[in-house]
Amino acid sequence: MNLPDLPVRAVLGELDAALSAHGTAVLVAPPGTGKTTLVPLALAEHAQGRIVVAEPRRLAARAAAARMSALLGEPVGETVGYSVRGDRKVSARTRIEVVTSGLLVRRVQGDPELGGVHTVVLDECHERHLDADLLLALLLDVRAGLREDLRLLATSATVAADKLASLLGSAPVITAHARTFPVELRYQPPARDERIESAVARTVRRALAEADGDVLAFLPGAGEIGRVSGLLGEVSEVDVLPLHGRLPAARQDAALRPGSRRRVVLATAVAESSLTVPGVRVVVDSGQARVPRVDHRRGLPGLATVRVSAAVAEQRAGRAGREAPGVAYRCWAHHDQATLPAYPEPEIRTAELSRLALELACWSTPDGSGLSWWDPPPEGPLSAARELLRTLGAVASDGTVTGRGRDMAELGLHPRLARALLDGAAEVGARPAAEVVALLDTGSTLTDLEAELRRLSAAGDQRWRTEVRRLAKLVRGGPDRPDPALVVALAYPERLARRREKGSPVYLMAGGTAAELPAGSGLGDVEWLAVAEATRDPGRAHGVIRLAARADAELAARAAPNLLSEAEEVAWSGGDVLARSVRRLGAITLGQRPLPEPDPGRVSAALAEGLRKEGLGLLPWPPEAERLRQRLAFLHEVLGPPWPGVDDDELLARLDEWLPELGTARRRADLARIDTAAALRRLLPWPEAARLEELAPDRIEVPSGSRIRLDYGSGKPVLPVKLQETFGWLDTPRVAGVAVVLHLLSPAGRPAAVTSDLRSFWRQGYPAVRAELRGRYPKHPWPEDPLTATATRRTTRR
Structure with a gap:
């Protein structure tokens, strides 16, 4: 064979020897060296079987086959042919077949032994396309278990081939240097x-x-x-x-x-x-x-x-x-x-991995374990893809592929589109389903999907029509009953969307995402949409609908029955307990009705939720309850356990212990009737509770005989008392070992002095207070020696 004088010719002998000795090899050759065209032609001269060349793109596959055929002076389909989605030119004489990586994945799934294939050339591996990475992993598995004689040649335009050579079993690396100009x-x-x-x-x-x-x-x-x-x-x-x-x-x-x-x-x-x-x-x-x-x-x-x-x-x-x-x-x-x-x-x-997950399930390794990967599929996206496949019925709960899943994989489409084509054909006919799926696969220039279908049909778009014919032949369908929205919804059930409110361009999708219909979409003020494409730019509050069809509630229920649910909901909402039976399609509320007899346990949980959301202010706190709470807080701070903490966080965490009334309450109004003082007493520790009045008394007796209430609101015990009632009181009172802060009041009830050291006050502070106030309040006693005076609540007798 008279091959052109391209740089790769210099290494063809070395390459053939490496493949003969090792069965695998890596060829590093920049673009333009002839690796895509000359290498397959050279390999085919001595091969006892077909050479299959895997290209990452359809355009590249067709071009490579055409170039090799031209070198041989033959039309495509003779010695050299190609197979891409929707187009195939091969014959019984074809010895070199150029295919896309995705198509070869399907072929390996159907015939893991690749009967009749001598060598597989994986071209342009450096581009790291998803199908190419998967194909490499599957072929390595085939070679390890079924076809030790299968030769694998990986080509790359970059010199970073060490990992690739390692994957191929320490394969030799052959380098062809390009003759390039500056x-x-x-x-x-x-x-x-x-x-x-x-x-x-x-x-x-x-x-x-x-x-x-x-x-x-x-x-x-x-x-x-x-x-x-x-x-x-x-x-x-x-x-x-x-x-x-x-x-x-x-x-x-x-x-x-x-x-x-x-x-x-x-x-x-x-x-x-x-x-x-x-x-x-x-x-x-x-x-x-x-x-x-x-x-x-x-x-x-x-x-x-x-x-x-x-x-x-x-x-x-x-x-x-x-x-x-x-x-x-x-x-x-x-x-x-x-x-x-x-x-x-x-x-x-970075890619969405549903197709990869389906192929792995068909290969009986749903999580990809056991395969040799250049880079393994990331766990999170792969799990999300497997969950989608379960939703579409392509895999069982244990991850194994179903018969339906194999049918979907055979179509060579994304699993969503495969489901839409299979089920859509049964519902609306093979051709109407194929028209929508072909559009979904190729993209649209309009937002209104039905208008785009009309445009494509009127314009005679040949590429779209060819794909429609190909897809329609893959499935069986009944009479044609076109319903584009239904086909879209079969592909994207979680994107069924309902307008949030009348006149609003914002829709809530069943999957929980909000998306806006752009102005000039042509879809009008419709309540329901079957959304085919939606994007979300960084920083936007919600997505933007790029392609959709008009739908309705009945269609939504038909297309996504697995998203329908009816549940009794009891929750805190709008400031009270809301008990209702709700019918939903995913995140979309379809209807609701009040629950006359909600479960008491769920009502209690809702009330507790309300207290946590809105605070303990939902309960009544009369002075008695507030004072008890302050006394307990003081003892917890000073003495610690077993005296309980009674701040909001502590009380909310222990609602079951001190607030059993939640079990009988039914609404917010019932909370307002709870005796919180009695409720707090349930937290008192025993036997220490018997000493509550001793350790943190509510009132304390002063020398005048009055019993005056202590104020624990500041965290310290404070006693507001008129100064005349404390004559003769030498030692500052203490509670729980803490000195009481005395607010000594004037006859008018205004603070005259604050002290927690009475001895010091009588000696140093009292003379100044007496001098300032006795002229202002002459009817009240102001003795020179307060320690020997009689404490009194009364004025001076005439």
């Missing part, structure tokens, strides 16, 4: 507040003026590609071509063929390493990539735009130096280069 790096950061699309369009125009050759511009997604294309407009004598996975095959192929005029190819990450775009001498890098992310707590999966890694930025720049010296324009500041992460984050760490 690439000049120029940094062109956006202006202040400039959008990245504007910055890329501006930089492309500059590149066209400053450098020669075709321009390859990297953008995060199809939306940005469309906007940059619009900003470039009709550039003189230049063809502006998009390149991304959502394009029809013909338009993808057009971007990969040299043209008669200068070209600007606007591409997503698909052109980083999986594809070669000929004629490129200039790269414009936005510095951004679109990656899977999911908010596991709220269950709103989606894509996030992130900064590229240093490794990706290097690969992108290298595209400019394949054929001649080139230039790479980076749309960020030079000093930001050092802050880029070294490598991309593996998808398994």
